[in-house]
Amino acid sequence: MPSKLSFITPKRRKYLDLETKILIVFLIVIGCIIIAFAIFLSVQALAKSSNTKSMQKEIAMMEAEIESYDFEYSQIKALQRKADEVYTANELLRGSIRNLFDLIPDQITLSKSIMEKDRLILYGVTPSKEVYNFMLLSPLKSIFHENRTTFYSLENGWYRFVSVNVLHDAQGLTQ
Amino acid sequence: MIKKWLKYLWPDAYIVFTQSPEGLNATQYILKGDKPDIVGESSFAISKNQISKDCATYIQEYLSVYPQTQLIFLTSAPSCSAVGTCNMSEMVEHGIDMSIVKYVCKKNFSTYISIMDLEEDKLLFKPFQLDYLYSPFFIIDEVRSSYSGVVLVALHRQNRLYISIYKNDVLLYADNVIISSSDFEDSIDMSGDDADEMDDADFDLDDLDEFEDELDSLDGLDDFDSDMEATDDKEGFDSIEEDEMESDDELKEYDLRVHEALKTTISQFYSNEKIQSDFVEKIQIIDTMALSDNLFELVKDELFCEVDVKHIDLHKECLNLMLKDTANAIKT
Numbered sequence: 001m002p003s004k005l006s007f008i009t010p011k012r013r014k015y016l017d018l019e020t021k022i023l024i025v026f027l028i029v030i031g032c033i034i035i036a037f038a039i040f041l042s043v044q045a046l047a048k049s050s051n052t053k054s055m056q057k058e059i060a061m062m063e064a065e066i067e068s069y070d071f072e073y074s075q076i077k078a079l080q081r082k083a084d085e086v087y088t089a090n091e092l093l094r095g096s097i098r099n100l101f102d103l104i105p106d107q108i109t110l111s112k113s114i115m116e117k118d119r120l121i122l123y124g125v126t127p128s129k130e131v132y133n134f135m136l137l138s139p140l141k142s143i144f145h146e147n148r149t150t151f152y153s154l155e156n157g158w159y160r161f162v163s164v165n166v167l168h169d170a171q172g173l174t175q
Numbered sequence: 176m177i178k179k180w181l182k183y184l185w186p187d188a189y190i191v192f193t194q195s196p197e198g199l200n201a202t203q204y205i206l207k208g209d210k211p212d213i214v215g216e217s218s219f220a221i222s223k224n225q226i227s228k229d230c231a232t233y234i235q236e237y238l239s240v241y242p243q244t245q246l247i248f249l250t251s252a253p254s255c256s257a258v259g260t261c262n263m264s265e266m267v268e269h270g271i272d273m274s275i276v277k278y279v280c281k282k283n284f285s286t287y288i289s290i291m292d293l294e295e296d297k298l299l300f301k302p303f304q305l306d307y308l309y310s311p312f313f314i315i316d317e318v319r320s321s322y323s324g325v326v327l328v329a330l331h332r333q334n335r336l337y338i339s340i341y342k343n344d345v346l347l348y349a350d351n352v353i354i355s356s357s358d359f360e361d362s363i364d365m366s367g368d369d370a371d372e373m374d375d376a377d378f379d380l381d382d383l384d385e386f387e388d389e390l391d392s393l394d395g396l397d398d399f400d401s402d403m404e405a406t407d408d409k410e411g412f413d414s415i416e417e418d419e420m421e422s423d424d425e426l427k428e429y430d431l432r433v434h435e436a437l438k439t440t441i442s443q444f445y446s447n448e449k450i451q452s453d454f455v456e457k458i459q460i461i462d463t464m465a466l467s468d469n470l471f472e473l474v475k476d477e478l479f480c481e482v483d484v485k486h487i488d489l490h491k492e493c494l495n496l497m498l499k500d501t502a503n504a505i506k507t
Contacts (some may be wrong), residue, residue, distance in 0.1 A: 003500050017242070
């Protein structure tokens with residue numbers, strides 16, 4: 001503090017001596033390091049938490065995707081089942097057709113055949129009714145429950161025929 | 176805000192030192208708010224014109240606790256005096272060699288000290304640095320009551336009288352008088368081999384001789400002693416009471432020395448050609464010890480003056496002076 005009446009001028013006293021100053025600087029440095037480390041940790045924690053959030057979002061998205069894939073898979077599965085069924089049915093049908101054509105004797109010529117679920121309609125030409133009855137009708141009867149045949153005589157003495165064969169049980173045809 | 180915080184952590188502390196023939200007296204204060212509180216009082220010896228180890232340890236400890244401690248010293252230097260001007264040429268006219276003194280001016284008067292004494296006071300506190308060194312004449316100026324006529328104000332310390340004569344609150348004359356150097360002589364550490372110390376003792380003894388010569392010529396002292404003897408005879412005190420009376424006598428002898436010093440100063444004031452001397456109408460005694468009432472009666476009777484006595488705590492007044500001084504210095 002300044003003085004006007006003192007014979008000597010006072011010198012400003014220091015609040016802290018050298019040792020205390022060093023100690024305070026040391027404490028400040030340590031404090032800064034701790035604060036910096038705390039900031040680093042909090043930044044890291046923030047980054048991690050944002051990472052976690054994005055990961056959670058990704059997980060949710062992936063779960064949704066999985067759900068959609070599951071749905072698609074189940075649909076595909078169903079389609080596959082259906083395809084399998086169709087394939088099997090086709091296989092059976094092919095077998096049936098093959099069997100059917102195996103049934104047709106060489107003397108009879110088929111001009112048209114309509115195969116429905118529960119019926120088989122055959123159009124063709126036979127040299128005689130007997131050939132037809134013995135060689136084609138007999139196996140047809142063993143397969144179908146009901147057989148109706150209509151003959152039309154041709155000029156050359158042969159017969160055009162229309163054979164309608166019905167199955168009461170629809171499964172029967174494919175078998 | 177920071178200043179307040181710093182003041183809270185490190186309050187302003189003061190140690191006021193005064194010197195007596197026995198050594199150094201110290202009072203410690205701490206400033207709480209605006210009011211200084213006394214923390215403690217201590218006394219220390221002085222060896223080889225330096226503070227003792229005890230005193231150094233004490234200051235060091237105090238500084239370590241309160242780094243803002245200010246060391247204040249009221250000088251006892253024999254060269255310290257005052258003069259009623261702040262003009263250097265006028266001071267030279269008063270016989271002051273300005274090349275060997277340091278002076279401080281306050282309003283219309285200056286107080287000065289020889290540079291040698293100033294350095295001695297500074298060296299006394301080595302290795303510590305003294306913050307404030309005040310003149311007792313500033314204490315007189317602060318403590319005295321204002322008076323429109325001619326008034327002699329005497330600050331009494333142990334074996335020392337600082338006298339200022341004011342006329343209408345303007346300093347006319349000042350003197351620094353040693354009352355009795357016998358106690359000083361006893362207190363000097365004679366075991367020391369320091370030649371300078373012996374020189375100082377010689378100087379004091381010379382002063383004593385001169386002073387005793389003056390005292391021997393006093394009629395009043397003889398009368399006073401014979402009065403005391405007569406009283407002793409009448410009362411017929413036993414041996415213990417006689418011892419007490421002896422110490423009383425010593426005290427009275429001391430009072431008489433004070434009285435004589437006042438008388439001498441007044442006569443010197445009247446005889447000083449450089450000053451337009453007027454009759455001293457009033458004497459104000461500022462006492463820091465315990466002068467007897469007999470003295471005041473004696474002064475009143477012999478010097479035909481109104482006597483006003485004020486008892487002060489010198490350390491407290493010194494601190495108040497410092498606080499006032501620093502406050503004024505900051506303002507300006």
